[in-house]
Amino acid sequence: xxxxxxxxxxxxxxxxxxxxxxxxxxxxxxxxxxxxxxxxxxxxxxxxxxxxxxxxxxxxxxxxxxxxxxxxxxxxxxxxxxxxxxxxxxxxxxxxxxxxxxxxxxxxxxxxxxxxxxxxxxxxxxxxxxxxxxxxxxxxxxxxxxxxxxxxxxxxxxxxxxxxxxxxxxxxxxxxxxxxxxxxxxxxxxxxxxxxxxxxxxxxxxxxxxxxxxxxxxxxxxxxxxxxxxxxxxx
Numbered sequence: 001x002x003x004x005x006x007x008x009x010x011x012x013x014x015x016x017x018x019x020x021x022x023x024x025x026x027x028x029x030x031x032x033x034x035x036x037x038x039x040x041x042x043x044x045x046x047x048x049x050x051x052x053x054x055x056x057x058x059x060x061x062x063x064x065x066x067x068x069x070x071x072x073x074x075x076x077x078x079x080x081x082x083x084x085x086x087x088x089x090x091x092x093x094x095x096x097x098x099x100x101x102x103x104x105x106x107x108x109x110x111x112x113x114x115x116x117x118x119x120x121x122x123x124x125x126x127x128x129x130x131x132x133x134x135x136x137x138x139x140x141x142x143x144x145x146x147x148x149x150x151x152x153x154x155x156x157x158x159x160x161x162x163x164x165x166x167x168x169x170x171x172x173x174x175x176x177x178x179x180x181x182x183x184x185x186x187x188x189x190x191x192x193x194x195x196x197x198x199x200x201x202x203x204x205x206x207x208x209x210x211x212x213x214x215x216x217x218x219x220x221x222x223x224x225x226x227x228x229x230x231x232x233x234x235x
Contacts, residue, residue, distance in 0.1 A: 046099040053078060053103025058110040067113045072121050078104055079125035083133060093135050094143055097126055101147030105162075109155040119148040119162045120169030127173035127185070137177065138184035141170040145192055163192055 057074055064070040082100045086093035101122050108118045123144045130140035145166045152162035167189055174181040 042095070046095070049096055049099035050103040050106070053100050054107040054110065057104050057107025061108065061111045061113065067108075067111050071108055071113045071118050075104060075108075075118055075121045076125050079122065079129055083129040086135075087133055093130065093133065094139055097130075097140050097143040098147035098150075101126065101144045102151040105148050105151035105157075106155055109151075109157065115152060115155065115157045116161045116165045119152070120165040120172075122148055123166045123169035124173040127170055127181075128176065131177050131181070137174065137181050138188040141174070141185045142188045142192075145170060145189060149192070167192060 057078060060074050061067050061070055064074075078100065082096055083093060086096065104122050105115055105119065109115050123141060126144040127137055127141050129135075130137045145163065148166045149159055149163050151157075152159045170185050170189060171182060174185040
């Protein structure tokens, strides 16, 4: 009887262990399915935002008839609207930034607008708006840049020029916030376009030294250059 009892206990333990493994396996599968479903939902939402922004921007520009002037104004309004929406919902600015930026580029492209110029304006608006609501400026900048670059490829624009314009816009906007923001944006955007470090360093103030041993070096002003040029010609 003792032997049967042991065997029975062992069998029970084995069965119990298999049951636990199956339960864990089902839980893992359920989590995986849930994550996949959520990600699909996010992708659908982002696609809807792109479509909404694209149609809204293109329709508005067609009504105005002045694409060159109105593009910038409409761009600011759309970015502001997206930020206000995120405030009302309480979250979503970082997630929606890429979709909004992408939709705006595509909308401007639909009516023959200057995609390269607008790319910079979009990122400037996104970065300044992020700072106003206390969002992660660097991450918002990266999402906006990713959005305009992705859109530029889809509409056949020069992705390199669009990327350069977008990065310049990000650095410019960050510069109005502070040096910390510039560095954060620069670090986030390194590798997006070649030369981004040069763009960022140009936006940062240069350290100045004083004293006879370390004179401050300054670039000649346009007036000084012109004066020297005239002097050489006179000789």
